[in-house]
Amino acid sequence: MSENAAQKPFPVSWDQFHRDARALAWRLNGAGPFRALVAVTRGGLVPAAIVARELGLRVIDTLCVASYEHTTQTEMRVLKGLSETVTRLGGDNGEGLLIVDDLVDTGRTARIIRETAPKAHIAAVYAKPMGKPLVDTFITEVSQDTWIFFPWDTGLSFQPPIRENGA
Numbered sequence: 109m110s111e112n113a114a115q116k117p118f119p120v121s122w123d124q125f126h127r128d129a130r131a132l133a134w135r136l137n138g139a140g141p142f143r144a145l146v147a148v149t150r151g152g153l154v155p156a157a158i159v160a161r162e163l164g165l166r167v168i169d170t171l172c173v174a175s176y177e178h179t180t181q182t183e184m185r186v187l188k189g190l191s192e193t194v195t196r197l198g199g200d201n202g203e204g205l206l207i208v209d210d211l212v213d214t215g216r217t218a219r220i221i222r223e224t225a226p227k228a229h230i231a232a233v234y235a236k237p238m239g240k241p242l243v244d245t246f247i248t249e250v251s252q253d254t255w256i257f258f259p260w261d262t263g264l265s266f267q268p269p270i271r272e273n274g275a
């Protein structure tokens with residue numbers, strides 16, 4: 109979702125994110141067994157830590173991709189693929205791998221992951237309608253014209269009142 113089309117801000121606090129990531133872990137608990145967990149960097153690192161803790165997963169790898177400059181979608185770059193160890197654990201098709209991201213938006217990132225590991229289980233905490241069919245598990249759906257603001261990207265700031273010049 110590019111900057112212009114995404115108009116509704118959806119700020120998420122650390123507390124809320126922890127609750128949602130833990131809910132994701134509960135849902136994934138019945139979906140395994142998983143031989144390794146893969147975090148899609150960078151956003152996937154945070155839920156991956158929470159899910160790994162909840163599900164007792166200790167073999168953890170990263171898939172490093174970049175596809176947005178702030179809120180603008182750019183050409184997608186895979187900066188680092190799976191390690192040899194985790195590739196071996198997942199066999200040819202990624203079976204038994206749990207791949208975690210913070211959100212799925214247009215689904216482009218998830219689609220590329222699916223191409224390289226078709227049988228992996230792909231999970232995201234938040235999903236927008238376009239990306240939803242590309243993941244196996246998610247927790248909360250938001251509309252396509254929403255922009256999710258994560259706690260690691262934001263800080264406390266003054267909010268002007270809804271009515272600037274009250275009677």
Ligand SMILES: O=P(O)(O)OC[C@H]1O[C@H](OP(=O)(O)OP(=O)(O)O)[C@H](O)[C@@H]1O
Pocket residue numbers: 109148149150151152173174175176177209210211212213214215216217218239
């Ligand atoms: O479904 P899509 O349209 O592909 O968008 C989803 C991806 O975009 C964001 O990552 P981003 O590339 O911004 O990098 P980051 O995780 O380092 O913030 C988000 O963390 C997902 O990985």
Ligand SMILES: Nc1nc2[nH]cnc2c(=O)[nH]1
Pocket residue numbers: 109176211213254255256257258261
């Ligand atoms: N923080 C953030 N990154 C994204 N990347 C793609 N969509 C989003 C979004 O809604 N929020």
Ligand SMILES: [Mg+2]
Pocket residue numbers: 148149150151152209210
């Ligand atoms: Mg990301």
